[in-house]
Amino acid sequence: MFDENYLQKIKERKQEWDKKFENTKEREIKFITDSGIPIKNLYTPLDVKSNYLENVGFPGNTPYTRGVYPNMYRGRLWTMRLFSGHGTPEATNKRWKFLYSHGETGFSAAVDALTFNGIDPTNPDGDAEVGTSGVPLYCIDSMFALTEGLPIDKVSVALIVEPFTSAPVCAMYYNMAKMRGLDIKALMGTTQNDILTMTVGYVPYKNVNPYHILRLACDLIEWCVPQKNVPRWHPINFTGYNYREGGIDAIQELGFVFASACSHIDNLIERGWKVDDFVSRLAFHLSAHKDFFEEIAKYRAARRIWHKLIKDRYEAKNPRSMEFRFHVQTAGSSLTAQSPNVNIVRTTIQALEAALGGVQSLHTNSYDEAICLPSEEAVLLALRTQQVIQDETRVPNTIDPLAGSYFIEWLTDELEERVLSYIDKIEKVGNIARALDTGWLYKEMRDAFMRRQNRIEKGEEIVLGVNKFPVPYDQTTTVFRTNKEAVKIEQERIINLRKRRDNTKLETLFDKLRKVCEKEENVMPIMMEITKEGATVGEICDIYREVWGIWEPPIAI
Secondary structure, X not given: OOOHHHHHHHHHHHHHHHHHOOOOOOOOOOOEOOOOOEOOOOOOHHHOOOOHHHHHOOOOOOOOOOOOOOOHHHOOOOEEEOOEOOOOHHHHHHHHHHHHHOOOOEEEEEEOHHHHHOOOOOOOOOHHHOOOOOEOOOOHHHHHHHXXXXXXXXXXXXXXXXXXXXXXXXXXXXXXXXHOOOOHHHOOEEEOOOHHHHHXXXXXXXXXXXXXXXXXXXXXXXXXXOOOOOOOEEOEEEEHHHHHOOOOOHHHHHHHHHHHHHHHHHHHHXXXXXXXXXXXXXXXXXXXXXXXXXXXXXXXXXXXXXXXHHHHHOOOOOHHHHOOOEEEEEOHHHOOOOOOOHHHHHHHHHHHHHHHHOOOEEEOOOOOOOOOOOOHHHHHHXXXXXXXXXXXXXXXXXXXXXXXXXXXXXXXXXHHHHHHHHHHHHHHHOOHHHHHHOOHHHHHHHHHHHHHHHHHHHOOOOOEOOOEOOOOOOOOOOOOOOOOOHHHHHHHHHHHHXXXXXXXXXXXXHHHHHHHHHHOOOOHXXXXXXXXXXXXXXXXXXXXXXXXXXXXXXXXX
């Protein structure tokens, strides 16, 4: 970026500066990023390794370091999408309408633990969990209640559900839309459908092994995009955010995300598709964590890494295939039950990271989420946080405003190198399914969690209110409670559905599903038939378990 003579002059002046201030005392802490990257006291042009035109470039141009769109937020601001889900579909519908009326621009349904794990509310294994951690979506009737009175033909909808249940839940949603007279080819939305969220992000309950989970995830991708049934839908969202919440760092977050994405791409190529047939509809969901500059550099590095992977490894021809578009969620694990109002500050700063990093869609956490599901007051403040950044700060006025910072460019390069090295480390174990089945990824998660916990206990990682200026748990915040009658309401919904549906016809369709599973064919065509007739998520997943067995994850302790 500078000629050699000028760089030599800077080097000489830097040496003079170092000598002049070599005895200046610094604080006795480790100056490192959250990922452990050592940070120097000062960065200059000498630290910038990138060739600007090749490695930084212009927004909307390869390698997309500065953004995937040429005008970024000067053209369109990011989507404000807050996860919502509690009690019943009707209660969640009410929350969606509340947020929509206050300016939310995308809907998102976080499902409850039973929907996540493919269990009906009539199953005694989990009736106590109905609606407590998200919205229950057990049957097609739930989808009608969830979306009643909302413009789902104009606003994108995210279904936060994983591969084990993504096919039935999405099929219910698509059938509901069809029955309302909508063209599903025009539907906009995203399914999380992420194998790692289902395994290392959460502890799965009575799920099948990761090889089948990977195949189920790819079934939805194949049916939606290359087969062109719902071509505007994002059928998978690789959710680095959820694994990051378990204690891993930014390098591991991107390593997990990209290694997983490559495994899915490889599966679809093995099915006979070309990378350009589907890869532009793969989506990503990253964390905005506590290290302000590292997170911004992480987003910039992620765009460059994805461009290189898709161009060099998979030889994509369509430039759109190489664009890395992503959603961000502020870090729930950074929130504390002590002094929850401080969480407002944490979330605001993390949202700013996402905006400065070029996010396409953003969820801001509510200040009470370390205590309970978000209250209406807290979720409105979370939405207003994004709106202040969009409408009052003028941050969106220029594209990639931190580009050219010697520190940011150096850190972007450093993260790229370390992430690519970590991807190689994962892939030496095998594809993402093998890395799970052998327990390797669980060991990585365990070790990362222990490192972070040790840093907090030693005071090397400061958490205000916990290990610095400690205070008791907050006793004043009003705790939001879900509907105590949700269990009864959802059980009655299922019972009434089973009474009115054609159970004889469904038994024939269940046998058809068994044959599809045995032959390892794409489950989505039969899923569209079976959910339209009123099959429940639990009934469908029980057939998965029957045919494929139950997998016990090799969790490392």
